[in-house]
Amino acid sequence: MNSTVPHHLHESSSALEVRLAARSGQLTGHTSGLARQHVQANLAILPKALADDFLRYCQRNPKPCPLLAVGEPGQYRLTELGHDLDIRTDLPRYRVWQAGELVDEPTDLAAVWRDDMVVFALGCSFSFEHGLLAAGIRLRHVEQGRNVAMFRTNIPTRRAGPFQGPMVVTMRPLKAADAIKAVQITSRVPEVHGAPVHIGDPSQIGISDLSRPDYGDAVEVMPDELPVFWACGVTPQAAIAASKPAFCITHAPGCMLVTDRLNDQLGLG
Incomplete structure (x- = not known):
């Protein structure tokens, strides 16, 4: 499926600029490296009948599913995450x-939104990348304009x-000294997955x-690098595939909600 990132969007774009580009259909690709100062969020949207169970799932699995916000049934404007923000x-x-099977990847939810849907916004590793880059740690996927690599694991x-x-994890190849710095930086921000789960x-x-x-x-992982793995907010999609709820919605991997919250507020300045 064709996905694009407009040329006018970049690391210094505002969160609203990114959201408006998505809203207009100009932005259909990943948000890695865009509006780098802003907190990005994974989404899981479920019917009210499943919301309490999913909330407990997030509470029991805070590394891959750190909760940033939870909406009321039918609510699609989470004002605590942004002004002029429409989840749809x-x-x-x-x-x-549907029943654990991926049936569509739309660019808006106009055709499928229901008044009983509950929005869960989860922390995203694209946010802690701001802190890694500020510390001089090079991230190959950002330099290459790619989405981060994500893997299902044997970690239940x-x-x-x-x-x-x-658990699903993201992987970033780092030299040993940078891996140590990355552990120190990300361990301070549990809201966006915290320290790595494996190196x-x-x-x-x-x-x-x-x-x-x-x-x-x-x-690519170079000979002098270590693969470093962080818990990932795509984990709910693996749970959906395994649990097979009748209907739910998520973000497409890498295609995040860019919020008005600043990474500096998480201690990633």
Whole structure:
């Protein structure tokens, strides 16, 4: 599916500029590297009947599912995350799931929105990248204009109601000294996944081939680098595939909600 990032968007763009580009259909690609000073969020949108179970799933799995905001049924404007923000239109691309199967990847939710839907906004690793870059740590996927590589692992999440499944992680190749700095920086920000869950041999967490991510884009790991893995907000999508709820909506991997909140507020300045 064709996905684009307009040339006028960049790391210094405002959150509203990114949201308006998504709303107008100009932005249909990933948001990595855009509006870098702003907190980005993963989304899971579920019917009210499943919302309590999913809330408990997030509470039991705070590393991959750190809650930033939860809406009321039918609420699509989360004012605590942004002025002039509409959950139905302001992400570049969404995923629609039926019985655990991905059935569509629309650029807006006009055709599927329901008044019983509850929005969950979860912290995103694109936010802590702001702190890594500010510390002089180079991130290859950002330099190459790619989405981050994401992998399903053999690390189980704690079940809540019907929701269960493996943890999904993001991977960034770093030199050893930078990996140490990255641990120190990200451990201070549990709102956006906190410290890595694994460093080094990917087979220990069930990943057989780093060149074939389950989501996102592959990036090369150089001989003098270590693969560093953080818990990822795509984990609910693995839980949805395993749990097979009748209907729900998520963001498309890498296509985040860019909020008005600033990373500086998380201690990532």
